[in-house]
Each structure stands twice: as structure tokens, then as C-alpha cells.
Amino acid sequence: MASNDQVTVELWRGDGKEGQFVEYKVDAMEGEVVLDVVHRIQATHANDLAVRWNCKAGKCGSCSAEINGKPSLMCMTRMSTFEPGTTITISPMKTFPVIKDLVTDVSFNYEVAKKVPSLKIAPPGEDGVRRMYQKDIDRLQEYRKCIECFLCQNVCHVIRDHEENKKAFAGPRFFLRFAEMAMHPLNTEDVRTAAKDEGGIGFCNITKCCTEVCPEHIKITDNAIIPMKERVADVHYDPIRWIGRKIRGKK
Amino acid sequence: MAQFNPTDIETHEFDVIVIGAGGAGLRAAIESLASGASTALICKSLLGKAHTVMAEGGIAAAMGNVYPDDNWKVHFRDTMRGGKFLNNWRMAQLHAQETPDRVLELEEWGAVFDRTEDGRILQRDFGGHRFARLAHVGDRTGLEMIRTLQQRAVSLGTNVFMECTILSLLQDDSGQVVGAMGYWRETGKFVVFKAKATILATGGIGKSWKVASNSWECTGDGHALAAWAGADLIDMEFIQFHPTGMVWPPSVRGILVTEGVRGDGGTLRNSDGKRFMFNYIPEMFRAETADTEEEADRWYNDKKNARRTPDLLPRDEVARAINSEIKAGRGSPHGGAFLDIYSRRTPEYIRRRLPSMYHQFKELAGVDITAEPMEVGPTCHYAMGGVRVDPDTTATTIPGLFACGEVAGGMHGSNRLGGNSLGDLLVFGRRAGSHAAQFATSASAPKASESQISQIAKEALEPLNREGGENPFDVLHNLQDTMQDLVGIIRKESELSEALSKLDELEERRKKAAAGGNIQYNTGWHHAIDLKAQLTVSKAAAMSALARKESRGGHTRDDYPARDDEGFGKINHVFRWNDGTATLDPETLPQMPPELAELFEEGTH
Ligand SMILES: Cc1cc2nc3c(=O)[nH]c(=O)nc-3n(C[C@H](O)[C@H](O)[C@H](O)COP(=O)(O)OP(=O)(O)OC[C@H]3O[C@@H](n4cnc5c(N)ncnc54)[C@H](O)[C@@H]3O)c2cc1C
Ligand code: SF4
Ligand code: SF4
Ligand code: FES
Numbered sequence: 001m002a003s004n005d006q007v008t009v010e011l012w013r014g015d016g017k018e019g020q021f022v023e024y025k026v027d028a029m030e031g032e033v034v035l036d037v038v039h040r041i042q043a044t045h046a047n048d049l050a051v052r053w054n055c056k057a058g059k060c061g062s063c064s065a066e067i068n069g070k071p072s073l074m075c076m077t078r079m080s081t082f083e084p085g086t087t088i089t090i091s092p093m094k095t096f097p098v099i100k101d102l103v104t105d106v107s108f109n110y111e112v113a114k115k116v117p118s119l120k121i122a123p124p125g126e127d128g129v130r131r132m133y134q135k136d137i138d139r140l141q142e143y144r145k146c147i148e149c150f151l152c153q154n155v156c157h158v159i160r161d162h163e164e165n166k167k168a169f170a171g172p173r174f175f176l177r178f179a180e181m182a183m184h185p186l187n188t189e190d191v192r193t194a195a196k197d198e199g200g201i202g203f204c205n206i207t208k209c210c211t212e213v214c215p216e217h218i219k220i221t222d223n224a225i226i227p228m229k230e231r232v233a234d235v236h237y238d239p240i241r242w243i244g245r246k247i248r249g250k251k
Numbered sequence: 252m253a254q255f256n257p258t259d260i261e262t263h264e265f266d267v268i269v270i271g272a273g274g275a276g277l278r279a280a281i282e283s284l285a286s287g288a289s290t291a292l293i294c295k296s297l298l299g300k301a302h303t304v305m306a307e308g309g310i311a312a313a314m315g316n317v318y319p320d321d322n323w324k325v326h327f328r329d330t331m332r333g334g335k336f337l338n339n340w341r342m343a344q345l346h347a348q349e350t351p352d353r354v355l356e357l358e359e360w361g362a363v364f365d366r367t368e369d370g371r372i373l374q375r376d377f378g379g380h381r382f383a384r385l386a387h388v389g390d391r392t393g394l395e396m397i398r399t400l401q402q403r404a405v406s407l408g409t410n411v412f413m414e415c416t417i418l419s420l421l422q423d424d425s426g427q428v429v430g431a432m433g434y435w436r437e438t439g440k441f442v443v444f445k446a447k448a449t450i451l452a453t454g455g456i457g458k459s460w461k462v463a464s465n466s467w468e469c470t471g472d473g474h475a476l477a478a479w480a481g482a483d484l485i486d487m488e489f490i491q492f493h494p495t496g497m498v499w500p501p502s503v504r505g506i507l508v509t510e511g512v513r514g515d516g517g518t519l520r521n522s523d524g525k526r527f528m529f530n531y532i533p534e535m536f537r538a539e540t541a542d543t544e545e546e547a548d549r550w551y552n553d554k555k556n557a558r559r560t561p562d563l564l565p566r567d568e569v570a571r572a573i574n575s576e577i578k579a580g581r582g583s584p585h586g587g588a589f590l591d592i593y594s595r596r597t598p599e600y601i602r603r604r605l606p607s608m609y610h611q612f613k614e615l616a617g618v619d620i621t622a623e624p625m626e627v628g629p630t631c632h633y634a635m636g637g638v639r640v641d642p643d644t645t646a647t648t649i650p651g652l653f654a655c656g657e658v659a660g661g662m663h664g665s666n667r668l669g670g671n672s673l674g675d676l677l678v679f680g681r682r683a684g685s686h687a688a689q690f691a692t693s694a695s696a697p698k699a700s701e702s703q704i705s706q707i708a709k710e711a712l713e714p715l716n717r718e719g720g721e722n723p724f725d726v727l728h729n730l731q732d733t734m735q736d737l738v739g740i741i742r743k744e745s746e747l748s749e750a751l752s753k754l755d756e757l758e759e760r761r762k763k764a765a766a767g768g769n770i771q772y773n774t775g776w777h778h779a780i781d782l783k784a785q786l787t788v789s790k791a792a793a794m795s796a797l798a799r800k801e802s803r804g805g806h807t808r809d810d811y812p813a814r815d816d817e818g819f820g821k822i823n824h825v826f827r828w829n830d831g832t833a834t835l836d837p838e839t840l841p842q843m844p845p846e847l848a849e850l851f852e853e854g855t856h
Binding site for chain 2 (some may be wrong): 015029030031032033036042043044046047048049050052053054055056057058059060061062076078099100101103106110113114116118119121129130131132133134137140141144145146147148183184
């Protein structure tokens with residue numbers, strides 16, 4: 001996209017009760033991202049537009065939305081990725097109730113976080129040092145890259161299509177936390193039962209939709225959920241797991 | 252018309268409230284709870300999104316894991332020299348002594364730092380630190396820190412009020428702070444927090460400059476809340492311009508490029524390809540800085556026999572050097588300098604050590620940092636000045652009010668070393684939590700006056716009830732231009748005076764700003780409110796800068812380019828706000844005891 005092109009944006013405006021797409025025509029400068037364009041709409045056309053953001057560099061996970069239907073971070077989606085002249089549609093994340101415009105009520109995730117057990121780290125060794133080796137923590141560090149954008153939670157069909165599952169299903173972001181505890185070299189707390197009972201990891205049927213949207217490129221399914229399911233299976237027989245295997249690949 | 256009904260206002264009561272949920276606020280809340288006080292944590296964004304999440308390079312702590320010679324005294328010395336001796340010595344001492352324990356505590360709570368070969372916490376080189384001492388996780392240390400603290404605070408059952416903005420502190424007749432009042436961003440409804448002790452942990456002020464690394468939250472609310480309540484602010488002229496922000500494309504201008512790039516081997520070059528930092532070594536650092544490229548490169552692996560690269564001089568020096576190169580016509584195509592790591596380290600090394608820099612440049616600028624140089628330039632990054640506190644307890648000059656983290660002043664003097672903020676948050680966050688909780692045990696039940704509450708509500712609603720006033724975004728953008736152009740990296744008297752008169756005009760325009768739309772999650776309204784704090788804090792910065800007729804750390808005067816150690820080097824500027832009138836007074840700096848002063852006798856000072 002060349003500098004100072006005009007773009008047409010269909011932006012969802014409304015509150016929890018009602019709303020509609022509103023069309024805005026604004027300038028987009030060279031190198032800009034979708035969040036820049038949203039901010040320009042806000043500064044020039046709609047001062048009261050509600051949108052979350054903090055870092056504008058893909059580090060805080062605040063600016064999640066659906067752009068042309070694709071769950072993405074607005075600050076990491078460059079305008080140059082769209083064909084010139086096309087209309088860009090921006091809507092709030094679908095799985096969470098809308099508060100206003102692009103802002104959704106993500107409190108579900110904060111409630112789940114309260115239920116995730118905490119790890120208990122073993123005391124230091126005799127020389128007073130807690131030792132861990134880099135090769136043993138590479139995997140944990142991958143999980144801990146999570147910026148809590150909740151895009152994986154938004155896209156997981158277990159909650160997206162079945163509101164009632166929210167009670168029994170922690171979701172992919174939190175499976176990372178269970179996996180982290182299970183694989184932490186110094187953690188002494190066994191979380192396998194909690195992952196099954198409170199986390200509902202058995203409901204996951206390994207569709208990998210979560211991995212596809214993760215802006216941090218965490219291999220949530222392959223590197224966390226599957227190894228975690230295996231560990232859970234060691235203590236519990238898990239029938240969904242083999243059903244999952246059968247329908248894997250199918251969305 | 253939005254109206255306030257005082258009878259149905261939501262009210263909560265706690266022993267301790269903490270305003271701000273960055274590293275400092277979270278650490279304070281954890282300690283306050285652990286001390287047995289009922290505690291609330293209040294923040295403008297969602298939990299875990301505070302500015303701290305963006306910190307990259309690491310936490311400076313003299314653990315000696317990589318260089319056993321390191322200890323708190325060396326760290327203390329580096330901090331004081333980096334701050335050009337304007338630091339509160341006692342804060343710098345406590346910080347250097349306590350950070351190693353605070354880092355280990357994070358590990359106990361689940362943080363997973365990068366490791367040395369023998370399984371300890373790895374430490375990296377950073378500007379102004381004699382030894383490699385930054386505990387880190389790649390270049391996303393802030394994320395690790397905030398997540399660890401957040402999970403700890405949640406598991407302890409902290410009461411969290413998120414997307415709730417504090418408008419004002421509440422005071423009783425004696426002036427004691429007895430809580431705070433704010434509004435929910437979602438509904439616009441007001442909420443009162445009565446508290447025996449209140450901790451400010453609101454972070455920085457960078458959003459009043461146009462090119463800044465800071466998030467929208469950094470509007471200096473805590474600085475202003477404290478000043479309005481009558482507390483002292485010190486050193487407000489000292490603003491850190493980080494030497495390496497992104498410069499292109501325009502929409503990412505100011506986003507930070509971690510100093511870790513240079514710590515891990517990157518070097519600055521001008522348009523002739525020359526490593527220009529060798530031309531900018533100041534007298535104070537000459538004895539310990541390499542003067543040839545060969546020695547500088549050797550230093551990365553041999554700290555005993557080689558001196559450190561000038562690429563890692565303290566930030567104020569590097570920012571000024573880049574600025575001079577650009578002015579001399581030797582800048583990069585988009586008005587910065589080149590930062591080159593691609594020709595000096597392997598792509599695998601770069602991707603492993605600096606994954607988020609790799610990602611950030613690739614996705615936002617289309618630049619592959621393993622194959623080409625970055626373009627970088629100064630960006631407004633950190634406020635050294637802040638609320639004056641007692642070093643041991645973090646108590647401000649008003650009873651019932653404590654402050655920690657970036658909002659507090661003193662620790663960093665005129666210039667902060669990289670990595671010294673995250674440690675500051677932990678050390679003084681913990682102290683604030685424990686002393687506020689202790690204060691609360693002896694304080695009587697907080698009494699807030701109803702007329703004060705009505706007045707705060709009335710004023711907050713004005714922008715919503717005004718018809719046809721100014722667009723708050725226009726006022727904000729003009730403020731950012733004013734501070735950028737007139738209170739920037741290089742300052743002079745005529746421009747600072749001009750800034751002050753512009754700020755007065757902007758204050759008048761702020762009072763006429765109108766937010767259209769309704770009261771729910773209305774960003775225009777939120778900005779109109781934030782502007783009040785931004786203008787107070789900008790005024791404090793401009794007044795202090797005008798009064799300091801010397802150059803030191805994050806304050807460079809074109810008309811007074813030299814340091815004045817005998818005069819201004821011995822004073823702090825104290826800013827006070829008395830019923831709408833701002834005053835500035837010089838006060839003598841606290842003196843270091845002889846046993847610490849001795850540390851500076853060998854070598855240049
Ligand atoms: C990109 C970047 C990289 C950095 N890297 C490093 C590094 O490697 N090492 C280092 O030591 N330092 C680094 N820093 C500096 C450091 O991150 C900050 O100084 C530090 O995180 C500030 O923490 P804080 O807890 O004081 O405040 P913040 O983290 O800024 O948190 C402030 C909190 O206050 C809340 N708040 C503000 N106003 C109100 C209000 N009116 N009502 C309610 N809540 C309010 C906010 O919502 C937020 O929760 C970096 C900074 C940036 C920008
Ligand atoms: S892989 Fe599992 S957790 Fe991920 S989206 Fe599919 S069902 Fe949900
Ligand atoms: S795992 Fe990835 S997609 Fe899910 S919340 Fe974390 S960063 Fe976002
Ligand atoms: S604004 Fe932080 S991830 Fe987009």
C-alpha cells in the first residue's frame with residue numbers, strides 16, 4: 001500500500017445489546033497497522049470509539065479483534081497485507097460478550113485463572129542454589145511467551161460454540177499453565193488431576209485452531225496439550241482422547 | 252446529561268489500596284497481603300497489561316552468577332555514576348543490596364529465567380553496568396515478571412479492580428490521605444475506595460511526548476495525584492530519552508529497541524559505516540571505556556583485560572551522540588543511526604537472544620535484523636523524577652500516602668541505568684507494601700468528606716456535559732508536539748519559556764474539551780480526564796528544566812552545556828502544587844555517609 005491511501009473500514013459499533021457495522025473512509029499511511037487506522041477513526045470521526053491497546057508492538061495482548069473474520073492482533077496486522085481498494089472489516093472477538101465497539105468482556109479468562117493451582121518450587125540445593133538447565137526449560141519458556149491475548153480462547157470451538165462448556169473447560173491458554181507446571185523441573189505439585197477435573201482438558205479434541213491463531217507462535221496443541229493429555233492419561237483413562245485422535249484434522 | 256447521584260455511589264473499604272498494577276503495584280499488593288492487611292489493587296487496563304509487560308532487557312542484580320567479582324557495592328557505584336550523583340544514595344544502596352533476593356523470590360514464584368551452563372540464572376551486559384548482571388528471559392523479561400507477580404497476587408486472593416481509573420486522592424481535614432476515588436471505564440460509574448494507607452504505583456509520564464516508548468496509560472496520573480494532594484515531586488526535569496527507538500515506518504516511531512541488542516554484541520554506526528561512539532566518550536568514563544574497536548570487541552568475552560565498548564555508555568551519553576550524528580548529516584535514511592548486529596553475530600544467536608526484536612522488526616518494519624541493520628533514534632522512555640519518598644519506607648511527604656516504582660523519584664538521580672527499573676519495582680514495591688500495611692494497623696478508620704466526592708464527580712463529568720467544545724485528541728496531540736519540540740532531548744531557555752506559556756494555553760483548551768457520545772467506555776472522555784494530569788506533570792518538567800542551568804543526565808541544555816558539580820550538582824528541584832499554583836524550590840541533596848563516599852575515591856568520579 002502506497003502512502004496516504006484512502007481505505008474503507010467497516011467497523012462494528014455498538015454495546016452489549018445492539019450494534020451494527022459503520023463504514024469509515026480514512027487515510028492510511030505507509031507502514032501502518034490496523035490499530036493505527038482504528039486510532040485515526042477514533043481521533044477524527046468517533047472520539048468515543050472503544051478499543052483496547054497498550055504496547056502497539058505485539059507484547060501486551062490487549063488489541064485482539066477479528067479482522068476480515070480472522071482473529072488477530074490489530075497492532076501486528078499491517079495494512080499492506082490487504083489488497084488496495086478492498087474494504088476491511090473489524091469486529092470484536094466473537095466468543096466474549098461485547099461491552100462496547102471492539103471491547104469485549106474477557107472476565108471469563110480471569111475467573112479461570114483464579115482456579116489454576118499454583119506451583120510449589122522445591123527448596124534450593126545444599127549449596128543454596130536452585131539449578132535448572134536451559135535444555136530442561138526451553139519448553140516452559142515457549143509456554144511462558146503467552147501474552148494473554150485470549151485469541152486461542154476466542155477461537156476454540158469448545159467454548160465458541162457451546163457457552164455452557166465455559167463452566168468446565170479452562171481453554172488452551174490455561175492448558176499451557178497446566179503443562180508448564182507438569183514439566184517444570186523443580187515443581188513439586190501434581191496438577192494432572194486438576195487439569196482433567198477443573199481444567200477439562202479431556203474436552204479438547206486437538207483441532208489445533210488455537211495454535212493457528214496464536215500470535216506468539218506457541219505450538220499450543222502439539223507442544224503442550226498433547227503431552228499434557230498423555231500425562232493425564234497416565235493417571236486417568238481418557239476416552240475423549242482416542243475420539244479426538246479419530247477426528248483429528250477435521251475442524 | 253450525565254449526572255452524579257451521591258447517594259448510590261459504590262464504596263469499598265480496605266486497609267491498603269494500591270493504585271497501579273505494574274511490577275511495583277503487584278509487588279506492593281503481594282507484600283501488603285502477606286503482612287495481613289486487606290488489600291485492593293486498582294488499574295486502568297486489564298490485569299497483566301501494564302507497561303511493565305513491555306520491559307525487555309532484564310533486571311539488574313549483583314548476583315555474581317557470571318562474574319563472581321560482582322557485588323552490591325559495584326552495582327551501587329555504577330548506579331550513582333550513571334545518575335551523575337544526583338541519586339538519593341540510600342535508595343541506590345537499598346536497591347543494590349536487595350535486588351538479588353528479589354530476583355530469587357521471583358524464581359520461587361515461578362519465573363523461568365535463562366540459565367548459565369551450570370544451571371544458575373544467566374546475566375547479560377547492559378549500559379553503564381560494570382559486570383554482566385541483568386537476569387533476563389530473552390528479550391521479554393517484563394512479561395515474565397508481570398505474569399509471575401500477577402499469578403502470585405491472584406493466588407493470594409488480591410481484590411483486583413481493573414479498568415478502573417483513579418481521579419483523585421481523598422483527604423481528611425488534617426490532610427491525611429484516606430483513600431481515592433475513580434470511575435469504571437466500562438460504565439463510567441464512580442467508585443470510592445476508603446483506605447487507611449494508599450500506595451501510588453502508577454508508572455511513568457512518557458505519553459505527553461510525541462515520540463515515546465510508553466503506552467497510553469503513562470500519563471503521569473500518580474505524579475499529579477500526589478502533587479494535587481500537596482506531596483513533593485523531585486527532579487522532574489530529568490527525562491530519559493532512550494537512544495534506540497524504532498524510527499521507521501512512521502507509525503512505529505518510538506517503539507523500543509532493547510539495549511540488549513548492544514549488550515549482546517550490536518554496535519552503532521553512522522551513514523559512513525563508522526562506529527561513532529568512540530568519538531563520544533566523556534571524561535568521567537574514559538578510564539574504563541575501550542578506545543579501539545579491537546579492544547571493545549574483545550571485551551564481550553574478556554572483561555578482565557579489556558575495557559567496555561562505548562556502545563554501552565549510559566543512555567544519556569548514547570542518545571546525545573546519536574542526536575549529534577544526525578544533526579551533522581551522518582544519519583540513516585529515515586533520520587536515525589544504524590544499529591548493526593547482523594554483521595557481528597550469527598542469525599541463530601540473534602534469534603535466540605533477541606526473539607521479540609527479530610519479530611518486531613520483521614512484522615512491523617519488514618526488516619530482517621539477522622541480515623540488515625536496524626535504524627534507531629532517541630525515544631522518550633522513562634521519568635527519573637517523581638514523588639519524593641522516604642528511602643526505607645517509601646512514605647511520601649503526606650501521611651497515609653506511599654509511592655513506589657517509576658512514579659517515585661530519587662533512586663535514579665539524573666539518569667537511570669538500563670535494568671535498574673525492574674529491580675526498583677521489586678525492592679521498593681515490597682517496602683511500600685510492608686510499610687503501608689504497618690501504617691494501616693495504627694491508623695483510625697478513614698473518613699472521606701462528601702463534598703470532596705461530589706466536587707470530584709462534578710469536575711470529571713464536565714467534558715461529557717459540554718456541548719461543542721474542543722476535540723480532546725487535538726489538545727492531546729498539541730501537547731505531545733509541544734513537549735517533543737520544546738522540552739525534548741536538547742533544551743534551551745527561550746524554548747522552555749515558550750513551552751510554559753503554551754502549556755498555559757493548553758490548560759485553557761483542556762477546560763473547554765468536550766467528549767461526544769455517552770458515558771460508557773468513552774475513550775474521548777477518558778483522554779479529556781487524563782489531560783489534566785498530563786498538563787500538571789508537563790508543567791513540573793518544564794519548570795524544573797528551565798531552572799536547572801546546567802547539563803546532567805537526562806537534562807541537556809544547549810545554553811548551559813557543562814555540568815555544574817559545585818552548584819546545581821548539589822541540589823534537587825522540588826515541585827509543589829498549592830491550590831492551583833505551581834512552585835519550584837531548590838533543596839540540598841542528602842549526603843552520603845563516608846563509608847559509601849569512599850567507594851568513589853579510586854579512579855575518576
Ligand atoms: C519497551 C520498554 C522496555 C523496558 N525495558 C526495561 C528493562 O529491560 N529493564 C528495566 O529495568 N526497565 C525497563 N523498562 C522500564 C520499566 O519497564 C518501567 O519503568 C516499569 O515497568 C514501570 O513499572 P511501574 O510498576 O512503576 O508502572 P507501570 O508498569 O507503568 O504500571 C502502572 C500501573 O498504574 C496504573 N495506573 C496509572 N494511572 C492510574 C490511575 N489513574 N488509576 C488507576 N491505575 C492507574 C496502570 O494501569 C498500570 O497498571 C522498559 C520500558 C519500556 C517502555
Ligand atoms: S486444539 Fe483443543 S484447545 Fe485448541 S482449539 Fe482445538 S479443541 Fe480447543
Ligand atoms: S497462547 Fe497464544 S493465542 Fe493463547 S492467549 Fe497466549 S498468546 Fe494468545
Ligand atoms: S497493543 Fe499490545 S498486543 Fe497489540
